[in-house]
Amino acid sequence: MTPSVGVVIPTRGDRPAQLCEAVESALAQDYPGRLSVVVVADGPDPGSVETPASVRVLPNALTPGLPGARNTGISACDTDLVAFCDDDDVWLPGKLTAQVHALLDRGAGFASCGIEVSYGGRERVVPRLAGRDTITAGDLIRSRMVMVHSSTFVFERGALWVDESAPNGQNEDWDLALRAAKRQPIVNVDRPLVRVRWGRSHYVARWADRIAGLDWMLTRHPELAVDPRGAARVYGQLAFGHAALGHRREAARWALRSAATRPGEPRAPIALAVAAGLVPASTVLAALHRRGHGI
Numbered sequence: 001m002t003p004s005v006g007v008v009i010p011t012r013g014d015r016p017a018q019l020c021e022a023v024e025s026a027l028a029q030d031y032p033g034r035l036s037v038v039v040v041a042d043g044p045d046p047g048s049v050e051t052p053a054s055v056r057v058l059p060n061a062l063t064p065g066l067p068g069a070r071n072t073g074i075s076a077c078d079t080d081l082v083a084f085c086d087d088d089d090v091w092l093p094g095k096l097t098a099q100v101h102a103l104l105d106r107g108a109g110f111a112s113c114g115i116e117v118s119y120g121g122r123e124r125v126v127p128r129l130a131g132r133d134t135i136t137a138g139d140l141i142r143s144r145m146v147m148v149h150s151s152t153f154v155f156e157r158g159a160l161w162v163d164e165s166a167p168n169g170q171n172e173d174w175d176l177a178l179r180a181a182k183r184q185p186i187v188n189v190d191r192p193l194v195r196v197r198w199g200r201s202h203y204v205a206r207w208a209d210r211i212a213g214l215d216w217m218l219t220r221h222p223e224l225a226v227d228p229r230g231a232a233r234v235y236g237q238l239a240f241g242h243a244a245l246g247h248r249r250e251a252a253r254w255a256l257r258s259a260a261t262r263p264g265e266p267r268a269p270i271a272l273a274v275a276a277g278l279v280p281a282s283t284v285l286a287a288l289h290r291r292g293h294g295i
Contacts, residue, residue: 002033003100006077006157009039010060010069011087013049019086019199023051025091026083032097038076039087040069066169067162074157082157088197089151091236092116099154102133108187109182110155112148116192117292124260126292127192134188140178140232141223146294148177148186151194155180163220167204170213178221198289207281211241228262236267243274244281251275267295 007026011019026037027135041049042060049057062068074082081100085091099111112135116125128147130139135148150173160180166172180186214234218224225231239254240285251271259268274281288294 002031003080003104004034004036004078004098005031005081005096005100005154006073006079007035007037007083007085008070009037009071009085010066010073011039011041011049012043013023013041016050017198018050019049021090022085022087023055026085026096027052027054028093029091030094031095031100033100034079035096036077036079038073040073040076041065042069048176063164065164067164067166067172070162070172070202071164074161076180077157079157081154083154085151085194089149090195090197091151092193092195096154098189098191098193099152099187102187102189103154106187107161109155109184110177111187111189112152112154112177113193114191115147115149115152115194115196117146117196117198117289119198119289119292120286122212125192125195126290128292129192130188131190132187133190135177135188137178137181137185138227140174141183141221141266143230143233144174144294146186146292149173149194149196149234151196153177165200165216167212168209171210171217175217175220184248198294203212207244209240210261211238212235214238214241225268232258232262232265233267235261236265236271237270237295240267240274240281243271246275248275270295 017132037055039051039057040060051057060069061072088147103111116127118125119234130147162172163175235254235258239251243251255268255271258265273279
């Protein structure tokens with residue numbers, strides 16, 4: 001029997017055109033099983049969010065923010081599986097069928113897929129693939145693996161919930177994927193089946209939130225500080241965040257710790273350059289995002 005799937009799309013209601021595209025991309029899937037779409041409005045009156053009549057629109061009934069909105073959507077689903085799609089992303093044709101087949105073939109409980117990154121509304125997209133059909137917890141400790149993106153997630157309903165203690169929703173998706181991979185390796189359909197749009201995120205420049213989110217991850221998953229590659233990456237991100245805020249001393253401290261943990265970690269000198277005022281943080285991010293990468 002083909003599993004039923006509930007698609008959860010959280011929104012703040014301030015980008016209606018993108019939300020409509022996200023909803024339509026889910027409804028247009030050629031999935032043979034039952035498919036239902038739930039839009040969860042975090043903030044505005046749900047009545048102000050326009051969607052097709054077949055789509056349920058609910059208010060976030062839990063903790064304000066993205067994690068609470070996602071969990072509200074999960075709670076509203078009566079399906080075998082749950083899938084996430086952010087309101088500024090688009091599923092590509094065949095996405096859901098390919099992932100559910102992978103779940104069933106491998107007897108797994110959580111799936112991801114490749115993505116293509118579109119930055120700032122540009123037509124050019126950059127594919128980001130994992131290069132493998134299985135993602136382990138070790139993989140997600142060594143690297144955030146941007147292609148293991150929330151808009152690619154498909155998993156058993158009720159098996160996992162988003163942690164609502166994530167500071168302002170930061171890293172809730174990384175935490176969820178890492179917890180899933182600790183239970184059982186994630187199956188990955190390694191071709192771009194989701195278009196991820198960067199440059200519109202509500203969180204892109206919230207440096208204090210990013211720092212808090214990284215600290216939260218280090219507390220929740222202490223093994224992140226054990227693997228030299230993963231630890232140096234996180235320390236370098238902390239250095240960059242502090243540099244972006246003008247916290248030169250903290251930026252230097254984390255940059256030195258990053259370089260000492262793994263010599264050659266590129267985020268350390270980049271953070272120092274930002275802290276010294278040689279280049280703005282926004283310029284660094286724009287250059288990386290155009291190439292489908294983040295800091």
